[in-house]
Amino acid sequence: MKRHLWLSGLLAGLLGACSPSPTISCTTPCPVAHWPLNELPGATSVQDVVANPLFNTGTPKPGSVVAWPGFSGPTSVSGQSGGALYFPGNGDTYVEVPSTPDLNLSYGSLYLEAYVAPVQCGAGAYYPILDKWDKNSANGYTLYLEGVGPGQAQVALRLGGGTFTSSQTFPADFQPPSTGTWTRVAVKVDGTSGTFYVNGNPAGTFTAPAGTTANTLPLWIGAVHTAPAGLFPCEIALDELRVGTVNPIFSGQ
Template sequence: MQHKNVILAMGLGFLLAGLMAGCSPAAPCTTAICLVAHWPLNEAPGATSVADVVANPIFNQGAPKPGPVAAWPSFSGPTQVSGQVGGALYFPGNGNTWVEVPSTPDLNLSYGSLYLEAGVAPVGCGALAFYPVLDKWDQATQNGYALYLEGVSSGVVRAAFRLGNQTFFSNSFSANFNPPSSGTWAKVAVKVDGTNGAFYVNGSPAGTFTAPSGVTNNTLPLWLGALHTQPSGLFCEVALDEIKIGTINPSYSGQ
């Protein structure tokens, strides 16, 4: 009987150790950008959840709206298409189809420590068109951030970044996606470190700006593929892939 009790105690000890290991805090960030969320957007038709693969401090899972991920050419929900990396999701841009991520404290970013990145494949709708990417901007309080594309001319767009009560624009790049699989993808990023803001397109500098101070302080859900407040102009379709949100690591030494 005593031998059985020892075995039972050892088993419980191993189980407890395993549970404690599973609850261990995340490793410290050692890179220049500390990601708080990353949505690969590889979901197959029928998916009712859009996965965030970064637990920092939680997984910011999204929900496709108004219905599950759809197969091309249905728009009953975000539509699966070929992506820059694996699959991607395609949005009509009119606010009727999007991914909704509940508001969490880690998505309410400081204006001076912010990084947004997305693979984008816009259709060439021409000037005065806009293409939603991600949005957590509150028009009533002029608080938060949003990233979208703006048509410049036929087959040409630029990134637009709302931060607080200001909007900044990148240099232009191509818009020629023909869903579900042909056309040009671009990786668009915006980085704000203190008041120093910069755009990047495919890893190359694409414009700078002076950022305002502040912190996102709203309870709006984060939307992917739609905007809470639409800019002037006509909506246009866009495919999105590998969306990332992060903060700047102040202790990164570049080593």
């Protein structure tokens, strides 16, 4: 009888430990969206593999994914891991992800990451990665690269009313559909502390502004709603694009 009661108590404890918690437990950063960008020619959607709290599925624009060298939609090329998507950078070809509350990130809890392969365009070029920045309110965020010289680029973040750049450069030498250097770039903001990363290594810090993305613009991959001032667009391939938060996500509130 005692053994039966002990087992019943143990089972109840285990079930209690598995009950839903108001906090989604995850390592830092907490993933919000991850687009592997492995879509093949003919694909009419771009898949997000993180259901947290929902899938942020994108739509290729102006048409379905195409094979190299077409640009009637994002172009399928060889990536850092499997396939990737290639964009001309001029705003005509991109992936559109509808605005959702989880993409309206807090400025103080933000993580953006991508594998990038920019072509060589030189100083004064910008290479769009992702964008959810509203010029009318100077509200939101843009992750892009900036050309700084022959065959070199750096990471840039437009956040609210500020723009910040990494202290480290890396190659801009991609020759589609398959030749060139892939670089992992990321930016993390925790409170007012911002850090760039290149291939996992710190690549400069900055003081981030306060605020929260509170616009209804769709998130664009491979294009920007508003070009960075004084820069011209250039082509880029993107792979394994991730968006996350630094702090835990609360649900059931």
